[in-house]
Amino acid sequence: MKAIINPERLVSVPFNKTQCGVDFYINTGESKDICGVLTEHKAFKTDFFSFYFFRRANGYLLLNFRKVELRDGMVLLLSPHQQQEWHVNEVELDYTFLIFREDFMRTFIADKFFVYRLLYYYQTDTPPYLFAEPEELTEYMRLLKKIKQELQHPVVDTYNLIVSVLYYLLVIINRAYAQTYRLPVEVPKNNYAFKFKDLLEKHIRTTQRVQEYADMLRVSRITLNNSVMAQFGVSAIHLLKQRLLEELKNELLFSNLNVSQLADEFHFSDPSHLMRFFKKETGKTFTQYLMNYKRGIYE
Missing domain, CATH: 1.10.10.60 (Homeodomain-like)
Structure with a gap:
């Protein structure tokens, strides 16, 4: 079999605190704040989690080798180091985003296997998304707003508060994901x-x-x-x-x-x-x- 040539260069996009305008490896905001970044590169991967809470969506995403049709009300949950290729009209998208690096939580959360407890982390058998009910989406937005407020007006205990809110958000999304795809959420007897x-x-x-x-x-x-x-x-x-x-x-x-x-x-x-x-x-x-x-x- 001949060598398989990849005609497009895959770009690695690291989390850049300076570019994001924050002091931590976490940020949240609205689609209008970052319009253009999803299609800046034809294909790219990141070193951070990227969550998108879509109010209005269009087009599709090629995630590694899978096609994800984007829909209104979708919560898209992307893990680090996955190849992304967005086929969308960014001007017409309306969403709130959350991005964070795994190591952001490490000094606060002793459980080094926490991300592996998230059923949507590098999941291969179920889709990397779910659809949120209105009351669920309202709660997600409330928590993201709290994180944003702390990022914009940091005080001495801002880091602890943000990690606490993020931890809670990830857990309730995990519960919703488990319920959507009927996955087990038993308390582990071991690691x-x-x-x-x-x-x-x-x-x-x-x-x-x-x-x-x-x-x-x-x-x-x-x-x-x-x-x-x-x-x-x-x-x-x-x-x-x-x-x-x-x-x-x-x-x-x-x-x-x-x-x-x-x-x-x-x-x-x-x-x-x-x-x-x-x-x-x-x-x-x-x-x-x-x-x-x-x-x-x-x-």
């Missing part, structure tokens, strides 16, 4: 499921067996699987395969690597093993999947 998700982000290109992750965590495969099932409603192998597939699709579509190079990159012993895995999970060959994407078939 194995969240540690597993953390390890997947670090090692998915080199480690693709659940037993190896169980060994890293020093638990049995059964214990790990039961924990993952309780927290995310899917098996550990399903979570692993979906995360691996996500990474493979992104590399296939947006890098210059051919199949042999992809096999090396993801530590498959032979390109044929990689191709069989991809065909089994998607029902398509690499070439078929790539051609579908070029024809505007996103999945």
